[in-house]
Amino acid sequence: MRGSLASYLPRRLALLGGSTRWSDCAEALRYLSRPSQLVQGAKINEYEEAFAGTVGVKYAIGFASGRVGLYGLLRALGVDEGAEVLLSVPSHIVVANAIRYTGARPVYVDCRLEDYNIDLAEAERRITPRSRVLLLQHTFGVPVEMDTALAFARRHNLVVIEDCVHALGARYDGRPVGTFGHAAFFSTEETKTISTVMGGMAVTNDPQLASRMRTFQASCSLPRMSLSARYLMKFVVYYMLTEPYVHRFARVAYERLGHRNPLPVPTTLEERRGQRPRDYERRLSNGQAALGLSQLRSLQTNLQHREFVANAYEDRLSSCGLRLPRAPAKAEPSFVRYPVWVEDRPTVIRALAPHAVVGTWFTSVLEEAESPEAAGYAPGSCPHAEQAAQHLINLPTHSRVSERDVKMLATALTRAVSSKSASFKHRS
Numbered sequence: 001m002r003g004s005l006a007s008y009l010p011r012r013l014a015l016l017g018g019s020t021r022w023s024d025c026a027e028a029l030r031y032l033s034r035p036s037q038l039v040q041g042a043k044i045n046e047y048e049e050a051f052a053g054t055v056g057v058k059y060a061i062g063f064a065s066g067r068v069g070l071y072g073l074l075r076a077l078g079v080d081e082g083a084e085v086l087l088s089v090p091s092h093i094v095v096a097n098a099i100r101y102t103g104a105r106p107v108y109v110d111c112r113l114e115d116y117n118i119d120l121a122e123a124e125r126r127i128t129p130r131s132r133v134l135l136l137q138h139t140f141g142v143p144v145e146m147d148t149a150l151a152f153a154r155r156h157n158l159v160v161i162e163d164c165v166h167a168l169g170a171r172y173d174g175r176p177v178g179t180f181g182h183a184a185f186f187s188t189e190e191t192k193t194i195s196t197v198m199g200g201m202a203v204t205n206d207p208q209l210a211s212r213m214r215t216f217q218a219s220c221s222l223p224r225m226s227l228s229a230r231y232l233m234k235f236v237v238y239y240m241l242t243e244p245y246v247h248r249f250a251r252v253a254y255e256r257l258g259h260r261n262p263l264p265v266p267t268t269l270e271e272r273r274g275q276r277p278r279d280y281e282r283r284l285s286n287g288q289a290a291l292g293l294s295q296l297r298s299l300q301t302n303l304q305h306r307e308f309v310a311n312a313y314e315d316r317l318s319s320c321g322l323r324l325p326r327a328p329a330k331a332e333p334s335f336v337r338y339p340v341w342v343e344d345r346p347t348v349i350r351a352l353a354p355h356a357v358v359g360t361w362f363t364s365v366l367e368e369a370e371s372p373e374a375a376g377y378a379p380g381s382c383p384h385a386e387q388a389a390q391h392l393i394n395l396p397t398h399s400r401v402s403e404r405d406v407k408m409l410a411t412a413l414t415r416a417v418s419s420k421s422a423s424f425k426h427r428s
């Protein structure tokens, strides 16, 4: 809806549904009308090949979620009891869980405040003879400074796995993230750059690792047909409910549906407690693969839009003294969301609420954990991550964010932080 009338109508941006197009929904409806092809079919391989081609790797192997891809990679690399895996925080509890489920120990490393990626000086202090893997999380889609990180990994003889869950399409030194480490994994959960509602992909150039991952994939259970159908239905219904002109009014229905939602939540109670759920090792369905394939076709437009929106936020917000992300010199981020550090997060969220449901990744050093300590995190050990978990808000960058939305959000944010209590004056 464009033109003069539309420019006066109120809009509210949601966190989901932003990168979906009507053509993706048409694909979902096509699969809903062909139940025999919902779970298994040729789309899975086709999607895996297209994904590998997009990232620029030889092999891509699909799973029910990114976390299962990570777990499979660690197992296939022989990581088990006694091994240590270095990972940066803030991260997500399911990442720490994937490590712990193998018997290995997650070793938490603090982040740098300029990009929320790993602080390698801190990592150096946490190296032990048992350190095996360096997990590099490209947080919010800002690539890790790979030259230094890879040199660090070589020096300590560590296997590098990239966590590209936020970073599909990001580049470093002209190369896509996901191609630097021995392996990488991505997520297509509904809040990520593309959505299959839930879904993940493990990638590598190593044929032996890929073959072990295929064996692991074959051992994972197939999703039930009813679950696959409900994912596709959710994809279509939420696409409609999150349309910004509709969402302002549909938010109540959206939340009610969420509460009565017959779908499993992305992170189960067991996972939030650091326990291992039954039926953890699951595959992606054919219908979801068809959605992924459909969205990969418009990925370039999706990424260009995110870049445009992130630049527009930076232009409008850089003069207000807010701490905005600063990417390393050779990095070309693809912002899944745009993080902004604010002093008084609840006030800012309230101020922006009429225009957008503002993201709060991260609210904990291990997002969604009932208690990070249960996953072996020692309180006070990563002070930057702990501060970030108090102060970050994330602005939407998806395809439904218009220039006018950026202006509204930036204006509301600037107003909210102009009061002394809510502002953070960036001194460095």
Ligand SMILES: Cc1ncc(COP(=O)(O)O)c(C=O)c1O
Binding pocket: 065, 066, 067, 068, 091, 092, 094, 095, 137, 163, 165, 166, 186, 187, 188, 189, 199, 200, 266
């Ligand atoms: C940084 C990071 N890594 C991994 C994951 C797990 O991805 P998935 O939900 O597909 O398992 C998440 C989840 O949001 C995440 O934020």
